[in-house]
Amino acid sequence: MTSMTVNGKPVRFLLEPDTPLLWALRDAANLTGTKYGCGEGDCGACMVHVDGEALRSCLITIAEAEGRFITTIEGLSRDRSHPVQQAMVAEQAIQCGYCTPGIVMAASALLAKNGSPSEAEIKAAIPNLCRCGVYPRLVRSIQRAGRVARRQEIISAAPAPGISASDAAREIPALSDPSEN
Numbered sequence: 307m308t309s310m311t312v313n314g315k316p317v318r319f320l321l322e323p324d325t326p327l328l329w330a331l332r333d334a335a336n337l338t339g340t341k342y343g344c345g346e347g348d349c350g351a352c353m354v355h356v357d358g359e360a361l362r363s364c365l366i367t368i369a370e371a372e373g374r375f376i377t378t379i380e381g382l383s384r385d386r387s388h389p390v391q392q393a394m395v396a397e398q399a400i401q402c403g404y405c406t407p408g409i410v411m412a413a414s415a416l417l418a419k420n421g422s423p424s425e426a427e428i429k430a431a432i433p434n435l436c437r438c439g440v441y442p443r444l445v446r447s448i449q450r451a452g453r454v455a456r457r458q459e460i461i462s463a464a465p466a467p468g469i470s471a472s473d474a475a476r477e478i479p480a481l482s483d484p485s486e487n
Contacts, residue, residue: 308368312337313381323369328352330368331378339379339407343435350434353408354378360415360431379407382414390414392461393451394444401438409434413448421452 308319312335319330326345331337331354343351345364352363355377382388386395390413393399400406409432416423416431423431428448436444453459 308372310368310371310374310376312376313378319368321368324367326364327354327356327366327368327371327376328363331363331376337378337380341404341407343405343408348435349405350408350412350432351405353411353434355382355411355415358415358418360412377411379410382410388414389451389454389461390417390448393447393454396461397443397447397450399440399443399447401436401440405434405436405438409436409444413444413451416448417452417455421456423448423452425449 308321308323308330310317310319312331317335319325319334321330321334328340328342328345331340332342340354340363341351342364343349347362347365350362353360354363355361355375356366356371357374383391386392388410390410394406394410412432412434413428416428420427425445428445432444432448450459450461454461
């Protein structure tokens with residue numbers, strides 16, 4: 307039995323100790339925001355925070371995660387209010403979305419250490435692969451998220467999950483209420 311804290315809650319996994327953390331999170335804890343991409347640590351789709359560090363969950367076993375604090379995309383912000391999430395939407399740095407959770411986790415770990423990273427520092431800290439090629443927008447979004455975190459800028463973000471379509475259309479004029487179409 308392996309114990310750790312996942313998204314602020316104590317968790318025990320009754321899995322083999324050499325099980326990759328990725329599979330424990332996805333299959334046992336049903337935290338499917340952490341994506342399987344390559345299984346070899348190359349793509350970064352499975353990035354999570356382990357004791358505040360961005361790590362690829364396909365490369366760490368649950369035995370290695372024993373007693374540690376794990377944060378997944380679900381635990382970063384339940385209402386999409388994290389500055390990185392807001393800035394990625396605002397800068398249109400999301401295409402298909404598959405790589406997005408891993409990028410958000412890597413970027414949020416970077417900004418926790420360096421609130422005003424340079425383009426070179428961002429490129430060095432974000433090893434994630436994105437088939438859609440959002441890299442220039444990604445750099446802008448991380449720099450913008452830093453400004454938001456430093457309270458130098460405010461983003462009018464998309465409405466939080468669970469909002470009705472008509473309320474969302476009132477809050478964000480560019481959205482339309484599907485019931486009116």
